[in-house]
Amino acid sequence: MEFRFSRNTALQTKDPNAARHFYGDVLGMGIKEYPEGPQIQAGAIDIFIDHGEIGDTSLLLELNVDDLNAARVHLEQNGCSVLRWEGIGRACIVKDPFGLVFNVWQDP
Numbered sequence: 001m002e003f004r005f006s007r008n009t010a011l012q013t014k015d016p017n018a019a020r021h022f023y024g025d026v027l028g029m030g031i032k033e034y035p036e037g038p039q040i041q042a043g044a045i046d047i048f049i050d051h052g053e054i055g056d057t058s059l060l061l062e063l064n065v066d067d068l069n070a071a072r073v074h075l076e077q078n079g080c081s082v083l084r085w086e087g088i089g090r091a092c093i094v095k096d097p098f099g100l101v102f103n104v105w106q107d108p
Contacts, residue, residue, distance in 0.1 A: 001067075001070060001071060003063045003064070003104075004063065004065075005061065005064075006062035006063065006105060007044060007046055007057060009045055009046065010048045010050045010059070010060040011040070011049050011050065011059055012051070012060060013049070013052060015038060019049045020038045022037070023040050027103060029041065029042070041086050053093060056102055060072070060103050061103070062105050063102055065104055065105070066106065068087070068106035072085065072094075074094070075104070080095060080097065081094070088106045089106070092105065
């Protein structure tokens with residue numbers, strides 16, 4: 001099973017509009033608007049501002065895989081817990097045994 005770091009990261013917060021205002025207007029970072037929501041322009045990393053329920057605010061790394069279902073089995077067998085699993089091309093949030101929360105992604 002091969003996992004690859006993605007250039008995508010998500011800032012999950014209960015108040016995406018406030019986060020957009022803070023990073024865009026207060027800190028002056030470039031914000032690009034997409035139908036899925038705003039994205040902070042951070043050089044080689046794309047930070048999507050997303051509504052989340054994991055905690056007050058979480059920063060999620062993303063791992064790309066070729067077989068999402070096999071990845072889930074592999075991760076659960078190795079101590080990860082699934083927090084949300086929406087399937088291919090959607091959010092699949094996992095917490096690893098060390099407390100790191102990340103999205104597992106397979107392109108549709």
